[in-house]
Amino acid sequence: MKGQMSTEATAHELLPFPELVGRVAVLGGTNNDKTALLVGLAVQQVHQQGIVLCLDARRYRPTEVQFRLLLRGTGSYLLLPPSGEIPAETSQAMLQTVSRGLVGGKKPPPLLLLDSVSETPEWEQTLSFVLKAGTTVVAFLHSPAELVFGRYDTVLLLRSEADMADALSRSVGRKVKAGELEHLRSGEGVFIHRAQVQRVLLPGSEPRST
Secondary structure, eight states, rough: OOOOOOSOOOOOOEOOOOOOOSSSEEEEEOOHHHHHHHHHHHHHHTTTTOEEEEEEEOOOHHHHHHHHSSTTTOOOOEOOOOTTOOEEEEEHHHHHHHHHHHHHSSOOHHHEEEESSSOHHHHHHHHHHHHTTTTTEEEESSSSSGOOOOOOOOOEEOOOOHHHHHHHHHTTTTTTOOHHHHHHOOEEEEEETTTTEEEEEEETTTOOOO
16 A cells, blocks of 8 residues: 555544555445445546456445446446356456556556455466556455455455454454444544554545544
C-alpha cells in the first residue's frame, strides 16, 4: 500500500481510504456491508478508468443486481458456482480481462475482487501470476481461519458482532481490539498494513461528523 499509515489506536481519527496495492484480505461485515464495499471499490476503479472484475461465489443477489445496474457494459462481474471453485473458462476470462488493464500508461492497475472464492493450489498459481504482473487482488474471506500468515499484504476488517469480532482480533494478533470492531459504524473499516493500523472510511461511503 502506498503512503504512510498511522500507528495510533484505530478508535481515533477516521481517515480516507488508502490506495490498494498487492493482495488484500477482507474479513467481517454483514452481507450488505460486503456488497457495499465490493460495489464501492468497483465503481471507484471504473471512475479512474481502470479495469475491474468481481468473481462472486457468495451469490448474494443484491451484489449481482448492483453490478449489473451500476457497471453494465463493463464486463466487470462473473457469477461462480456455490462451491467457490473457479471453472477453467472463468479463469481464462479473468486472465484476458486483467491483461487488458496491464496495457497502456496512466490507468490504475487492474483490480480483481474475489468474493468467497475457494483457494486451490491451481488457483493460487494463477493469482501469483497476476499479482506479479501488477494486479491488485482483494479477497473477501469466509472466516479468520483463511487468513494465512504471509499471504496478504494488507487486511481490512469490517464491523462485526462480539464472537466474530473477538475471532478477527485474534487473527490479526490483537492489533485491533474486539470492542473497536463492534463499535465501527456502517461504512467504516480497520485497515492493517504490517504493524500500522488506521480506521478508514470505505469507498462509496459519505463522510460523517463525529
